Amino acid sequence: MVVTREARTPVQPRASGGATQPEAAPDVKADEYLYLTGRPRLRDMLHFARSHAVTPPDEADLAARWQAAHERIRRLETEEAGIADGPPMGKLGPEYEPLLLELLEDPLVQNGFNTVPTDVALVELDRLVVYQKHIDLTYVRQLASWLGPTLSDATIFRTCLLHDHDEPPVKWSRAHHDTFVFISPSNDLRFLGAVPLQGDQIKDYPARGKFLGVVGLAVGLGSNFLNAIYAERRLVLNNGSHRAYALRMLGVTHVPCIIQHAASRDEVDAVAAAEVRKNPDTYLKHPRPSMLKDYFDPQLHLVMPVYRRLRQITVRFEIEENALPAL
Secondary structure (H helix, E strand, O other), rough: OOOOOOOOOOOOOOOOOOOHHOOOOOOOOOEEEEEEOOOOOHHHHHHHHHHHOOOOOOHHHHHHHHHHHHHHHHHHHOOOOOOOOOEEEEEHHHHHHHHHHHHHOOOOHHHHHHOOOOOEEEHHHHHHHHOOOOHHHHHHHHHHHHOOOOOOOOHHHHHHHHHHOOOOOEEEEEEEEEEEEEEOOOEEEEEEEEEEEEEHOOOOOOOOOOOEEEEEEEEOOOOOOOOOEEOOOOEEEEOOHHHHHHHHHEEEEEEEEEEEOOOOOOHHHHHHHHHHHOOOHHOOOOOOOHHHHHHHHHOEEEEEEEEOOOOEEEEOOOOOOOOOOOO
């Protein structure tokens, strides 16, 4: 099976509604963001515009755009009810075997996708359910420029699953005796969890007493593989939204994707993003949830210049020492 591309002009997000598309102020470092509108709440969109836009659009115009998008969504609930159900998942042909073997050797795959049954399949981008409300179009255009106009199946596979694990700049320092702060322009910066470590896993540890054990509070970058969760007959894009958007913009319709099969809501809760865990019915039960193709519907999104931001992770620990009666 080969990855499908449409023989047509690549799709592009279109800006509309004069007052809702302000120009970036001069000499301001700004990125252009696409924001899905019409659901779930008007106040979320207004808050995003107030806190992120270089020049916040007129709120009356924003409210009118949101209402128009909301009405379109209501129509789609009838016209496209169930469109997210039962998306096809195609098997990869033998030509992908060397790439798959390379993927399975990646420690991030071996250690990051062993909670629920997982495989790799070809998925249709337009059938993916999405939870991410905004797309950084500035980054997408950079990615599209790097990829170029001609995409082989191998290039698409590597873009989705075998890309180099880039290490964007990260600065971190101790803010207080119990607090460390990490800052990076990458949205992949995240807390990776608490890790118990043994003595033979620690190198050059400055001994301040007899070593018994170390609890590591790990901060780093996510694996960033294009992956989706298959639950209740739907595929919810879990990571890789910008690459999925860029490839669709370039005319690619089907891509290889790591799929985690969640057989219950408990398993969804174990592997899904926080937004999906918080509101699972929105993505798994709604007759017409947000889908990747909505990013390209001019009636369902806004485009606005926003201030460039950094991601910050603050890690704080607490030590409690007590004297207990011996038993």
